[in-house]
Amino acid sequence: DGGITQSPKYLFRKEGQNVTLSCEQNLNHDAMYWYRQDPGQGLRLIYYSQIVNDFQKGDIAEGYSVSREKKESFPLTVTSAQKNPTAFYLCASSMGQVDTDTQYFGPGTRLTVL
């Protein structure tokens, strides 16, 4: 069963803590992405990776970090430096073709800061 999995589905964090969100794909996609979704706003790009061991900052990278040690995995760490981390986080992957790239999304992780 191919697809993208994210875990956990719900995550609660105390202020000052770092937390890591998991994202795994078995679609053999080269590119992976992390987005944040807030009510009434479009998805905002946090980080993306076009290939293993390489990643770039998106539009709102401050307070976040990522790694891409394996093709299948792209974990996101929300650090204590992120001022307003409560949001719905979505991971996506794509084949990485410039002219027709379609993104496949995971089910999301809802992070709440207590």
Next chain:
Amino acid sequence: SQKIEQNSEALNIQEGKTATLTCNYTNYSPAYLQWYRQDPGRGPVFLLLIRENEKEKRKERLKVTFDTTLKQSLFHITASQPADSATYLCALDRNDYKLSFGAGTTVTVRA
């Protein structure tokens, strides 16, 4: 600055009618535009892609148009059904593997 605007109001329609959603953009030159469906608490699902040199694309009861002069895409759901109730997102190509998403339009189809 770059901006993507979708219908600001939620759309409520009667079953069987056609829903028409708009996506307007400024300061983009997308090679293609995509539409996604998102159900509450879930990730978006890809529906349709239309390229800049295509005027119209169809998939079953869905139709998308793309007017690069008006900088607008229209998304139509014909013969709507309650199962079509969801939020629909338009996404623009940023010419570098990345997409920019609109905030979405929530459609509710009444039986």
